[in-house]
Amino acid sequence: xxxxxxxxxxxxxxxxxxxxxxxxxxxxxxxxxxxxxxxxxxxxxxxxxxxxxxxxxxxxxxxxxxxxxxxxxxxxxxxxxxxxxxxxxxxxxxxxxxxxxxxxxxxxxxxxxxxxxxxxxxxxxxxxxxxxxxxxxxxxxxxxxxxxxxxxxxxxxxxxxxxxxxxxxxxxxxxxxxxxxxxxxxxxxxxxxxxxxxxxxxxxxxxxxxxxxxxxxxxxxxxxxxxxxxxxxxxxxxxxxxxxxxxxxxxxxxxxxxxxxxxxxxxxxxxxxxxxxxxxxxxxxxxxxxxxxxxxxxxxxxxxxxxxxxxxxxxxxxxxxxxxxxxxxxxxxxxxxxxxxxxxxxxxxxxxxxxxxx
Numbered sequence: 276x277x278x279x280x281x282x283x284x285x286x287x288x289x290x291x292x293x294x295x296x297x298x299x300x301x302x303x304x305x306x307x308x309x310x311x312x313x314x315x316x317x318x319x320x321x322x323x324x325x326x327x328x329x330x331x332x333x334x335x336x337x338x339x340x341x342x343x344x345x346x347x348x349x350x351x352x353x354x355x356x357x358x359x360x361x362x363x364x365x366x367x368x369x370x371x372x373x374x375x376x377x378x379x380x381x382x383x384x385x386x387x388x389x390x391x392x393x394x395x396x397x398x399x400x401x402x403x404x405x406x407x408x409x410x411x412x413x414x415x416x417x418x419x420x421x422x423x424x425x426x427x428x429x430x431x432x433x434x435x436x437x438x439x440x441x442x443x444x445x446x447x448x449x450x451x452x453x454x455x456x457x458x459x460x461x462x463x464x465x466x467x468x469x470x471x472x473x474x475x476x477x478x479x480x481x482x483x484x485x486x487x488x489x490x491x492x493x494x495x496x497x498x499x500x501x502x503x504x505x506x507x508x509x510x511x512x513x514x515x516x517x518x519x520x521x522x523x524x525x526x527x528x529x530x531x532x533x534x535x536x537x538x539x540x541x542x543x544x545x546x547x548x549x550x551x552x553x554x555x556x557x558x559x560x561x562x563x564x565x566x567x568x569x570x571x572x573x574x575x576x577x578x579x580x581x582x583x584x585x586x587x588x589x590x591x592x593x594x595x596x597x598x599x600x601x602x603x604x605x606x607x608x609x610x611x612x613x614x615x616x617x618x619x620x621x622x623x624x625x626x627x628x629x630x631x632x633x
Contacts, residue, residue, distance in 0.1 A: 292319065296349070297349050297432050299319065299431030300317070300343070305410070315331060318425055320428035346371060349373050350371065352375070354374070354387075373455065374454075377451065378438040381447050381451055385594055397438070406423035449620065450620040468497035478517060484558065484561070488523070580629055583632050612630075
C-alpha cells in the first residue's frame with residue numbers, strides 16, 4: 276500500500292473518517308535540523324482499515340481538519356504530545372484525544388511505556404522493530420517501512436478498548452479525563468521563550484543577577500531558534516549558555532575565551548550576548564557562584580514526603596512518577612502548594628496525605 280499522495284486520495288480518506296467514532300493517529304517526523312519538526316508521514320486507522328498520507332508530496336492537509344480537530348470521533352494516539360505538536364500547524368488542534376500511554380500509566384503500567392511493549396503486554400502481538408532508525412523524509416518508502424508505519428496505528432483502537440475496561444474496573448476513568456484535558460490546549464504544545472530557562476538543568480542556587488542573565492539568554496536563544504527554524508542547540512549550546520551565566524564575560528575578549536565559543540557565533544551574536552550580560556546588572560566582579568547546601572530540615576521533610584509518596588504508589592499499584600516527580604515534591608515542601616499535587620484526582624489520593632505529613 277502506497278501512501279496517499281494526491282488531493283483526491285486524501286479527500287477520499289477524509290470522507291471515510293467523517294463517519295467514524297474512533298480514529299487512530301500516528302506521525303513520523305524529523306527535527307534534527309529544525310526547531311519545528313518536519314512532518315514526514317501521517318498514519319490513520321479506523322474500523323478495520325489503515326492508511327498512510329504523504330505530507331511531503333501534498334503540503335496541504337487541510338482536508339483532514341474537519342475529521343481530526345473536533346467531535347464526534349475520539350482520536351487515539353500513543354505518547355501524543357509530539358504528534359499533536361507537529362500536526363498543529365498542518366491541520367489544527369487534534370481533539371478529543373485518548374492517549375494510550377497516559378491511560379496505561381494510570382492502569383498501572385510503566386509511566387513511559389512504549390507502544391510496542393504495550394501492544395505485547397495488552398494484546399499479545401509482537402511488532403517488528405526493524406525500521407526504528409528510518410529517515411522518514413527519504414522517498415520512495417519501501418513496503419517494509421510502510422508496513423512498520425501502519426503497525427503503529429493498527430492496534431490503537433484495540434488498546435483503547437482494553438485500557439478503558441481496565442480503568443473502568445479500577446474506577447479511574449475520571450483521572451484519565453483530567454490528564455487528557457490538558458493535552459487539548461494548543462498553548463500547552465509550544466514553549467514560552469520567557470519560560471525557556473526552566474529546561475536547563477544544573478543551574479540551581481544562582482544569585483539574582485545570574486538568574487536574570489539565565490532567563491534572558493534562554494529567551495533570546497528560544498526566539499532566535501524559532502525565527503530561524505533551527506534547533507536551539509545550534510543557536511547556543513547548553514554548555515556554552517551555562518558558561519556565560521556562571522563566568523559572566525563582560526568583554527568580547529572574555530566571551531571569545533570561553534571554551535567551545537564558535538567564531539561564527541561570536542561574530543554574529545557577540546554584541547547581543549554581551550548586552551544580555553550588561554542588562555542583567557550583575558556586580559563587577561561577579562559574586563561567587565553559590566552551591567546551595569542541603570538544608571537539614573528540608574532534607575528531613577522531603578524524606579518524609581517521599582515515604583508517603585512511595586506508600587501511596589504501592590497501594591494504588593502505580594509507578595511513583597505517575598503520581599508525582601521529585602520536583603513536584605520539592606516544590607510542595609518549599610511551600611508552593613498550588614501545583615498538580617493539590618488539584619484534581621492527585622489531591623484526593625496523594626495531596627491530602629502529604630498535607631497531613633507537614
